[in-house]
Amino acid sequence: MLTSEMVKEAALSAGADLVGIGDMARFEGVPAEMDPRAIFPEARTVIGMAFRIPRGVQQGIEQGTQFYQYPSMAYGGINEIFAPAVLYHVGKMIEDHGYEAAVYRNTGARGVVSDMDGSPGNTLSPEEQIKVNEQAKNKAAHHRSVQFTRPAREGGVAPDLQFHFRLAAVVCGLGEMGWSKMFLTPEFGPLQRVAFIFTDAPLEPDPMYSGPPICRRCMACVRECPGQCLSRTESITVYVGGKKCEWGRLDEWKCYAFYTHGGRKFNPFVPREVWDANENGDLNLLEGKCTANEAEIMKVYGALEKYFPSWVGYNMAKCGGCIRACVSMLEKKGGCMEHRFRRPLRTGKAWVMDR
Ligand code: SF4
Ligand code: SF4
Numbered sequence: 001m002l003t004s005e006m007v008k009e010a011a012l013s014a015g016a017d018l019v020g021i022g023d024m025a026r027f028e029g030v031p032a033e034m035d036p037r038a039i040f041p042e043a044r045t046v047i048g049m050a051f052r053i054p055r056g057v058q059q060g061i062e063q064g065t066q067f068y069q070y071p072s073m074a075y076g077g078i079n080e081i082f083a084p085a086v087l088y089h090v091g092k093m094i095e096d097h098g099y100e101a102a103v104y105r106n107t108g109a110r111g112v113v114s115d116m117d118g119s120p121g122n123t124l125s126p127e128e129q130i131k132v133n134e135q136a137k138n139k140a141a142h143h144r145s146v147q148f149t150r151p152a153r154e155g156g157v158a159p160d161l162q163f164h165f166r167l168a169a170v171v172c173g174l175g176e177m178g179w180s181k182m183f184l185t186p187e188f189g190p191l192q193r194v195a196f197i198f199t200d201a202p203l204e205p206d207p208m209y210s211g212p213p214i215c216r217r218c219m220a221c222v223r224e225c226p227g228q229c230l231s232r233t234e235s236i237t238v239y240v241g242g243k244k245c246e247w248g249r250l251d252e253w254k255c256y257a258f259y260t261h262g263g264r265k266f267n268p269f270v271p272r273e274v275w276d277a278n279e280n281g282d283l284n285l286l287e288g289k290c291t292a293n294e295a296e297i298m299k300v301y302g303a304l305e306k307y308f309p310s311w312v313g314y315n316m317a318k319c320g321g322c323i324r325a326c327v328s329m330l331e332k333k334g335g336c337m338e339h340r341f342r343r344p345l346r347t348g349k350a351w352v353m354d355r
Contacts, residue, residue: 001097011047014089015086017049017187018187020172022171024044027163030167033157034111035161035163036163038161039161040200043102045200046172048172049194049197050185051086051193052191053188055341058345062324062345067308070317075193078193079195087104087196099201100200101199173207173209175209176214178247179215180222181230184215184336189214189326189337214335214336221321225319225321226265229250229255230251231249234249236248251292253296256292256297258318260301260316264286265355267308279303280303281299283304324345328346331345332344
């Protein structure tokens with residue numbers, strides 16, 4: 001008989017760093033277009049796996065000297081290579097026992113609602129929109145566009161269904177939401193990415209996390225965001241499986257712009273003259289001269305993409321200010337990461353360019 005212990009052992013031995021098991025009933029009440037039960041209605045169990053981000057992957061950004069390793073290793077590497085290999089391995093093991101394993105690796109920008117702000121309609125990410133715009137000039141269809149998606153059957157949900165990854169990780173008992181909207185675990189703080197398997201195997205679920213709060217509400221993430229994208233006072237609260245999950249209100253589009261392009265003081269790849277010129281007002285969003293929306297971030301992308309191309313197909317991660325601030329705080333002040341490393345991530349102040 002297939003047991004939770006067997007699944008966990010398989011996942012850990014294949015390379016997952018954490019495994020938790022949740023009951024699908026914990027998704028009761030989530031919006032229909034984000035309810036994973038529509039992917040596999042007979043599924044009874046969700047298996048969540050966390051893949052840790054080595055702290056050193058961000059060392060280059062911490063020093064301001066190497067920015068490529070984080071998006072390529074901690075985004076592309078985990079999402080495209082390491083996690084899918086484990087999902088594949090564990091999925092096969094589950095199916096060898098006569099149950100089905102619907103795997104779901106990390107993805108984005110493919111849903112019927114925007115994965116930026118949850119709004120319906122155009123669901124393209126900025127990178128995709130750029131390609132759509134370019135290809136539209138040649139009247140060629142874009143193969144990843146989902147903006148015309150429709151339910152495949154009456155009363156159904158339009159593909160591609162995307163659920164809330166971090167809340168699914170809560171469902172699996174792996175940890176909790178931090179104020180920064182990052183998912184935190186007792187083992188690795190904010191340093192992990194997650195992937196899931198839905199199965200009809202009736203596995204014993206883990207309880208949801210109920211230990212000491214992992215997030216210290218220290219607001220280091222708020223302070224060290226170059227775009228002031230996170231609110232210090234306003235929050236979002238949802239309940240998952242009866243557990244309260246609360247995080248600070250995040251301006252997702254603004255974060256998208258600053259996360260990928262840093263802004264004048266946090267992007268060494270873009271000459272000062274380009275910021276000063278702010279041609280056509282393309283950098284208004286990063287210069288604090290307008291509110292954030294999709295149109296404004298498209299201008300930013302169009303203007304700055306060439307300075308740090310996205311060769312791995314992932315965002316050009318510049319800042320990570322909130323994640324590094326969180327790691328540094330949890331190491332120094334305690335919570336979950338103290339004593340893990342012989343040397344703290346940060347001993348002085350974080351760098352900022354004087355311009
Ligand atoms: S930096 Fe502080 S407030 Fe922000 S998520 Fe981490 S522990 Fe929570
Ligand atoms: S990723 Fe960067 S821009 Fe986004 S909230 Fe964190 S620090 Fe701010």
